[in-house]
Amino acid sequence: MKIIKNSFVFITLSLSSLQASAETQSWESLLAFSSNFSDRLAGSRSEYNAGEWLINQYEDLGFEVNQYNFKYFYKDKKRQSRNIEVVLKGKSPKTLIIGAHYDSTGHRKGSAGLIDNASGTIALLALAKEIKEQEHFYTIRLVSFGAEEVGLQGSKKYVTSSSFDKDNLVGMINLDTVVGGDYLYIHSAHSSPYKCNDAKSSNYEYSPWLRDSLLSESKKLTDISSYHLHPATQGYPEGETGGWSDHAPFACEGVPIAHIEATNFMIKGKSGFDGYSQTSNPNFWTCFNDEKQTACKNKKEKGWGQIWHTKYDQEKYLIPELENHIKTQFHSNIEFLKSFALAFKG
Numbered sequence: 624m625k626i627i628k629n630s631f632v633f634i635t636l637s638l639s640s641l642q643a644s645a646e647t648q649s650w651e652s653l654l655a656f657s658s659n660f661s662d663r664l665a666g667s668r669s670e671y672n673a674g675e676w677l678i679n680q681y682e683d684l685g686f687e688v689n690q691y692n693f694k695y696f697y698k699d700k701k702r703q704s705r706n707i708e709v710v711l712k713g714k715s716p717k718t719l720i721i722g723a724h725y726d727s728t729g730h731r732k733g734s735a736g737l738i739d740n741a742s743g744t745i746a747l748l749a750l751a752k753e754i755k756e757q758e759h760f761y762t763i764r765l766v767s768f769g770a771e772e773v774g775l776q777g778s779k780k781y782v783t784s785s786s787f788d789k790d791n792l793v794g795m796i797n798l799d800t801v802v803g804g805d806y807l808y809i810h811s812a813h814s815s816p817y818k819c820n821d822a823k824s825s826n827y828e829y830s831p832w833l834r835d836s837l838l839s840e841s842k843k844l845t846d847i848s849s850y851h852l853h854p855a856t857q858g859y860p861e862g863e864t865g866g867w868s869d870h871a872p873f874a875c876e877g878v879p880i881a882h883i884e885a886t887n888f889m890i891k892g893k894s895g896f897d898g899y900s901q902t903s904n905p906n907f908w909t910c911f912n913d914e915k916q917t918a919c920k921n922k923k924e925k926g927w928g929q930i931w932h933t934k935y936d937q938e939k940y941l942i943p944e945l946e947n948h949i950k951t952q953f954h955s956n957i958e959f960l961k962s963f964a965l966a967f968k969g
């Protein structure tokens with residue numbers, strides 16, 4: 624009995640040390656990706672290099688990587704980017720897409736895109752590693768989109784390409800800025816249609832079932848950060864989000880979507896309670912009025928608690944201030960998505 628008990632302890636310890644080393648690896652990849660490719664401006668050489676690195680990482684894990692090069696116009700110039708995809712076959716051809724853009728606003732905004740969106744990109748990579756040997760019901764496509772920050776070019780191209788298998792697609796989860804803000808939220812598409820191409824708006828889908836499935840699954844896991852629905856704000860009913868990220872082209876195509884992001888809808892930001900101010904940490908404000916959860920003086924405020932698209936979105940500012948917070952959110956997202964992907968049966 625003693626022997627059995629000891630080996631049980633040994634197996635438990637081995638599993639937890641395996642998990643700890645997987646967590647250390649994915650955390651180091653996050654920091655390395657955002658600092659080695661800190662200027663992933665859409666269409667640039669460095670966005671291309673970041674894509675090469677990602678492809679190598681997936682190939683090292685044994686995946687066959689699909690690359691979809693595409694061209695687009697931005698500011699009257701023809702540019703090029705690509706989407707990168709790996710497929711984890713499930714028992715069913717029915718498919719769930721989990722996507723994250725890997726470009727960033729780049730150095731022109733002073734950002735290294737650590738939270739936006741190295742966090743989603745490396746969460747996908749970690750997820751691929753975690754579930755590749757495990758059985759799951761739905762086929763899962765993990766898609767790293769290019770050129771999101773210049774008009775959702777990658778996701779728009781993805782849903783219009785000839786290889787887009789809409790008939791088998793049950794839903795799309797968008798990971799955009801999944802760490803850094805005070806709280807983790809899961810949104811559904813807005814109940815008023817996004818601006819889709821005319822032909823698409825009649826297909827528009829805003830069913831919250833994927834969001835609600837994610838939320839109820841998250842409640843079963845007690846050792847992760849909790850996920851929230853944002854409260855109703857002006858123009859945005861509870862839990863519904865705008866069309867500013869890669870989930871929008873999918874909603875326009877009639878695909879149920881969910882969007883995970885870290886921010887804080889309780890702060891009164893520059894334009895109201897819109898979730899654009901991500902943190903009440905006073906170091907990201909000129910002066911924060913804790914009682915009123917807004918700037919001390921609107922006219923004098925420069926930071927507004929915004930990390931994304933600013934100089935604060937890099938290791939040198941984020942790690943001294945928010946290391947543990949970001950680490951917890953990052954690992955919670957991976958753990959949660961793994962558990963959801965393995966359990967999900969529609």
Ligand SMILES: [Zn+2]
Binds near residue numbers: 739
């Ligand atoms: Zn983003």
